[in-house]
Each structure stands twice: as C-alpha cells, then as structure tokens.
Amino acid sequence: MLNSRLLSLIRKEFIQIWRDPRTLMLILFIPIMQLFLLGYAATNNIRNLPMAVFDQDRGPAARALLAAYRAADYFDIAFDVDSEAQIRELIEAGDARLGLIIPPNYSAEIGGNGSAKVVFVFDGSDPTATSTALAAAQQIGWQHATEIQQQRLSRAGVPISGEMPLEIRTQVWYNPDLVDAYFMIPAIIGMILFAITSILTATTIVRERERGTMEQLIVTPIRPWELVVGKLLPYVILALTNTVEVLVIGSWWFGVPVRSEMWVIMLLSSLFLVTSLSIGLLASTIANTQQEAMLTVWMLLLPTIFLSGFFFPLEAMPLVLRWVSYVLPLRYYLVIIRSLLLKGTSVSALQNEVIALVIFGIVLMTAAAMRFRKRLD
Amino acid sequence: MKLIHATNLTKTFGGTTAVDDLSLQVRAGEIYGLVGPDGAGKTTTIRLLCGALRPDRGDIMVGGHSMIRDPDRAREQIGYLSQRFSLYGELTVLENLRFFAEVRGIPRSEWHDRAMEILEFVGLADFANRRAGQLSGGMKQKLGLATALVHRPRVLLLDEPTGGVDPVTRQDFWQLIIKLVAPSPPTPGPSLLSQIGRGGRGGEAGEGGEGGVAVLVSTPYMDEAVRCTYVGFMCEGRLVVEDKPATLRRRLEERIVELRGESLTKLRALAGADENVESVQTFGDRLHLRVREGSSGAVIGNLKKSARQQGLEIHKIETIPPGLEDVFIALLETSNVERET
Numbered sequence: 001m002l003n004s005r006l007l008s009l010i011r012k013e014f015i016q017i018w019r020d021p022r023t024l025m026l027i028l029f030i031p032i033m034q035l036f037l038l039g040y041a042a043t044n045n046i047r048n049l050p051m052a053v054f055d056q057d058r059g060p061a062a063r064a065l066l067a068a069y070r071a072a073d074y075f076d077i078a079f080d081v082d083s084e085a086q087i088r089e090l091i092e093a094g095d096a097r098l099g100l101i102i103p104p105n106y107s108a109e110i111g112g113n114g115s116a117k118v119v120f121v122f123d124g125s126d127p128t129a130t131s132t133a134l135a136a137a138q139q140i141g142w143q144h145a146t147e148i149q150q151q152r153l154s155r156a157g158v159p160i161s162g163e164m165p166l167e168i169r170t171q172v173w174y175n176p177d178l179v180d181a182y183f184m185i186p187a188i189i190g191m192i193l194f195a196i197t198s199i200l201t202a203t204t205i206v207r208e209r210e211r212g213t214m215e216q217l218i219v220t221p222i223r224p225w226e227l228v229v230g231k232l233l234p235y236v237i238l239a240l241t242n243t244v245e246v247l248v249i250g251s252w253w254f255g256v257p258v259r260s261e262m263w264v265i266m267l268l269s270s271l272f273l274v275t276s277l278s279i280g281l282l283a284s285t286i287a288n289t290q291q292e293a294m295l296t297v298w299m300l301l302l303p304t305i306f307l308s309g310f311f312f313p314l315e316a317m318p319l320v321l322r323w324v325s326y327v328l329p330l331r332y333y334l335v336i337i338r339s340l341l342l343k344g345t346s347v348s349a350l351q352n353e354v355i356a357l358v359i360f361g362i363v364l365m366t367a368a369a370m371r372f373r374k375r376l377d
Numbered sequence: 378m379k380l381i382h383a384t385n386l387t388k389t390f391g392g393t394t395a396v397d398d399l400s401l402q403v404r405a406g407e408i409y410g411l412v413g414p415d416g417a418g419k420t421t422t423i424r425l426l427c428g429a430l431r432p433d434r435g436d437i438m439v440g441g442h443s444m445i446r447d448p449d450r451a452r453e454q455i456g457y458l459s460q461r462f463s464l465y466g467e468l469t470v471l472e473n474l475r476f477f478a479e480v481r482g483i484p485r486s487e488w489h490d491r492a493m494e495i496l497e498f499v500g501l502a503d504f505a506n507r508r509a510g511q512l513s514g515g516m517k518q519k520l521g522l523a524t525a526l527v528h529r530p531r532v533l534l535l536d537e538p539t540g541g542v543d544p545v546t547r548q549d550f551w552q553l554i555i556k557l558v559a560p561s562p563p564t565p566g567p568s569l570l571s572q573i574g575r576g577g578r579g580g581e582a583g584e585g586g587e588g589g590v591a592v593l594v595s596t597p598y599m600d601e602a603v604r605c606t607y608v609g610f611m612c613e614g615r616l617v618v619e620d621k622p623a624t625l626r627r628r629l630e631e632r633i634v635e636l637r638g639e640s641l642t643k644l645r646a647l648a649g650a651d652e653n654v655e656s657v658q659t660f661g662d663r664l665h666l667r668v669r670e671g672s673s674g675a676v677i678g679n680l681k682k683s684a685r686q687q688g689l690e691i692h693k694i695e696t697i698p699p700g701l702e703d704v705f706i707a708l709l710e711t712s713n714v715e716r717e718t
Contacts, residue, residue, distance in 0.1 A: 015468055213463060213465065221452060
C-alpha cells in the first residue's frame, strides 16, 4: 500500500507544510492557544461579583449578615450606598452586579425574635452568572437564618445537638472539584481534530486545483486513491500530534486526568478523524477557491460546535436541535473523549457512539471519494 | 511514425460542444501548432489528448497505446504542460523535478542524474536549489518544461506554454522545443542530453533515426505557429484547416496588398468601398487589404487613382507575401460568414 508514489506525495506535502510558516503556525500553535483560552476563559465559576449594599439598619445583626456574605468568596461588597436609586445606578453602569437592601429595623427584629426581610436585586443580563449568584445568595442566607434560629432556641433553653436532623452529603464523581477545564479540554481535542483536518484538507486539495498542479498530477500514473491518501495522511499525522500535544499540556498544566490507555484514545480519535477528513474532502469538491473551501468548512464548524455539546449540555437543548445533533459526528466523539479521559470508560460501554462514528465514517468517505473521482474527470 | 493519432474526438459540456469530431495526427519529429480564437476548443483538445478529460466519442492513440483502453501506458508517453501550469512554489527546482520523477515511477538511483541533465538542457542548472516560487516567469516556464520532460516522454503536449512571457524568453523556449524534436542535437557530444525525449529507456530509440518527440502546442502567437511543421486552425470545436504553414500562406498568394499613407483612416474607408477588397486590417502604420483572387493589380490602380482625386497621400502600395495571421483572419471570417448564412 505504501508505494513510492504515495511516499513522494506525502514527502512533498510535508515539505510544503514545513516551508509555509503560516500554515505551520496555524497547525502547531492554534491548538495551544485555544487550549489556554478555553481552559481558563470558558468557566462558569463565579468569584467576587461586585455587590452594592444599602444598609438602613447599621446594627450588629446587619453586620453579622454582611460578614456571612463577605466570608463566601462569591461576592465582593464593593459599594456602601445610601439609597435604592444608587444601587440601580451602579448596576446600570455595570459597576455592581447585584445589590442588597437591609431594612431599617433589621437588628431590632432579629434581636427581638421577630422576622426580617432583606432584598437582593440582580443584574439579569448575564443569566449564567446571575443564576449562580442567586443560588449562592439564597444558600448563604439560609445558613445564616439557621444559625440565628439555633441561637434563639439555645437562648430559650432548648437543648440542641450539634447536628442537623437532615444532612445531605454530596459526592461528585470523575471531576470532584467541578473544574471546568476538565470538561473543556477533551472537547478542545475534538474541535481541533475537526477544524484542523477539515479546513486543511479542503484547502490543500483546492490549492492544487487553483494552481493548476492538479492537472499535472492527473496525467501522472497516480491513482485517485493515492492522491487522496497522500494528501490526507500528513494531516492525519499532524492532527494526532496535536491530540498528544493538547493531552500533554492538558494533563500537566491543567491537571486533566487521563484515565484510559493512550492507544485506545488514539484509535477512537482516528475513527473520528475519518469523518472530519471526509468532510474536508467533500468541501474541496464543492469549492473552487481556497476561500470558498474555508467558508464551506466554517459554515459547518459553527453549528457543529454549538450543537455537539461542546459548550452547552445536549440535555438542555430543545428536542429539534437534539435531533440535529445526531447527525454531527463531533457529538459522538465528545461523549467518547470525555468518557475516556475523565471516567476511563471501557470501549464496550461506548459502543453506540463508536458504531455511530463508524457508520458516519463509511458514508462520508464513500460520498467524498465518489465526488472526488467525478470531479477529476 | 504517428505518435499522436486522434480520431473523431467529441466532447460536450452540458449543452455546448467544445470539441466536435476532431481528428489529427502528429509524427515523431513534428511540431503541430494548434491555433484559433479563444474558446475554439484548443485547451479542451489538449486535455483530451493527455487524458485529463475523457472524450464522449472517438479514440486517441499515443505512441501506439489507446488513451481510452490503456490510459496508464498512454500517459507514460506524454509530457504535459497545462495552460495555467505552475509548480510547487515551496519546493526547490530540484525537489519539484524529484517529485514529478518519483510519481512517474523513475527509480531512486536515476532521478538525480536525469534531473540535473534536464536542468542543464533548459538552462536552470545553476538554480537547482532555488525555491520555484522565487523564479522569474520565464524560468518557471522552463522548469515546467523540465518537469514535463523528466520521464523522457515521446509526446509533448503544450497548452499555450509561452503565454505572458517576454519575447526573448519565448525565443529561448522555442529553441528548446526545436532541439527536442530535431533527430540529432545540434551540438554533438557524449551528453545524456541527446536521450531526452528519445522515448524508451536508455536510448534504444536513438539508433534508428526514428528519434525525436512529437510536439503538439497551442499558441495565440502567429510567429510561433510559423515555426511548426503543421498548423491546425480550430474554430468552434472543429479543426477547420490543417496544413504546413507555407502551404497555408500560399492560399492567399498575391491577395494581400499592403498600404501606407496619410491619412490611414480615410484610406481605410476608401479601400473598404472597393468591391474587390474582402477585408481591411490595420497593423500599426499600415493597412493589409485582402483582395479577390487576381484583382490585386486592379485594386492598386483604383486606389492610387481615387486617393489622388481625394488628395490623400499613398506612400507605398504593393502586394506582399501573406502572413499566417492574414490566413487565419480570412479563415475566421469565412467560417463566421458560413455560420450566419
């Protein structure tokens, strides 16, 4: 299979990649850049949201409440204001993300076995951050209220054991600290495999046609399949190199666990690669210029990333979009790579996804090869 | 020996017929020039001959092998330079040659000597390690020729190889083509150079005087067409006329009148009014009149007389030997007239 024509094609392709600094940079550094960007930036963990407080009470109980909120690092009590209007101004300006209003008689009510109401206002323009902050504000408030209740009971002479009647213990498996990077980094591998291989294979083939070298190749004894393999294999090797690159940095720098055998990861990644290569090959048969090829792939890339469970959980999507996600090979690969890295799942447990990828690979490759042949004639 | 033998080639794209029942032959040692207006089907013809396109009908024999039934053997015989040919700019001159040698199945032990010999031949030996992207236009053209020659083809198909190249480089390029078809190289010597284009491997074809390649070249330049052994004129997919350049020119013997004078515009109108004048073409400071057979004397006499009457000055008026350009303009006009009627 590896005859001398094929080897010459592959060597030629590597020389071209090596001597084209822009492509080389794209291939080697973009994955690292994306890794760091998404590893750090794509996080839902909320820390130190700026908060404005309108404390009309200024008594000891109010100070205790504020101390409870200050202790949790969700909030940063950045502004002490004198009116509700000021809270509105600060939130509108974007300086504060939430406000707390403590009523004038707060300390009196709390101290005198009464009941007090405090009000939180949130900036809802960023629902993700706000829903986290909302939950945190409620949680901290509940805890503080429980402490006050316990103090009242003990003051009334009711003996209280140290324990609550109901305790909820949580265990998070695979990613106990809920580090977002552990979720994102496997997905980045999927995105890189998809983007690099499909864009580069599409453009490299179209470039031969654009330059007129394709015609020179057609009249040589090179077979169409040799041409396809010779053009694609270098990018397969590069994409797998990128996979290792991302895995190494992901595990050393971000501490992402790698709980499966390397060869299993590589094998299943190669399976996914077949589908992206086919998409690139198909795009090359549609496009006449490199720009067209690039655009065609981009048009596929965006929905793929948004609908494959890359950022947003598939379970949260409307039913129609979930159906759409079934035709995206990346969807299956993301399940596979996340499971392999974080859970160390056995291949047999992933058989549905693997079978789906095999089917997609066969269908897409056949379609691409047929169109490619036709385009040559 | 017929190295290219195409019969009844037809190729349609959608509804348009690009090549229509075309037959042609090129023998070893011949240069066949394909000329004709843009869109006449020259490029499609060459792409059919080299096997980049499959004809709807007809057959192509290249060096005795059918392009339809045995495309691999047929392609082995062909060196092809496409119209917008280009090379891999990131690869050096030598690497380009190596690549095309290797995909043509030339053994590892041979490609380097062969590549250097061809580079010597086209005059690029000093640039072997330069990136192809950094060569001048003319050098790229020569490198293109070199890559087409690396497997010692017996048939060379060149699609407008000198398009957009300066006259001096065009001259150089044609000298190379002429050297390739010449049965014995002008400079005798033990050089391997004589084997380029000799067909076969190791020069067995070099002995019997059958050497030399068959070249088919399309060109928009008439001065290039004149250098060809045969010229074929294509129009709307068909080969309208095919002959030796000298024979073609003889068709218009005594029928081209050259005229210089003041003012050219008025003289042009005057000449156009003469019913014996079939067409008038302006070539810079002179007019070429194509006149009816046997009427050149009358046309010259009439024009001199009427110019004097209108106060126009004729510096020079005489019949000249027709150029190929005149012949093709005549052919083109005749075929247009035929189409309209």
